[in-house]
Amino acid sequence: MQELSQRIISVISAIPIGKVATYGQIATLAGQPRAARQVARLLHSSSDKYDLPWHRVINAQGHISLSGTAGKKQALKLRVEGIEIMAHNRIDLAVYQWKPSRDD
């Protein structure tokens, strides 16, 4: 396991219920601001091996990146956690984005 991958996984695991994080944000927290794609890669390649809250990870626009049923399932999971999903799977980042610096 690469150190970066482990760090990314660690960050994702730390996302609290009721909050979301963007790929770029996770990459930054892992120490690699340019590694947004690796975050996505790690998510879909390791979410089944580890117990990652992959559904709490969305893109920088507050959209769900997945399409079709997968996206709907993600939206549903987020809704269950208390996050309100708007039309077209949009999420209000100003309200729900995770801020690890604070106690939250």
Next chain:
DNA sequence: ATAGTGACTATAG
């Protein structure tokens, strides 16, 4: 080693 790929992001039109 090289090339292709992707649940990304930023910028441009």
Next chain:
DNA sequence: GCTATAGCCACTA
């Protein structure tokens, strides 16, 4: 809103 480009980096063949 949309598509197109470019930059980015780990993984896979």
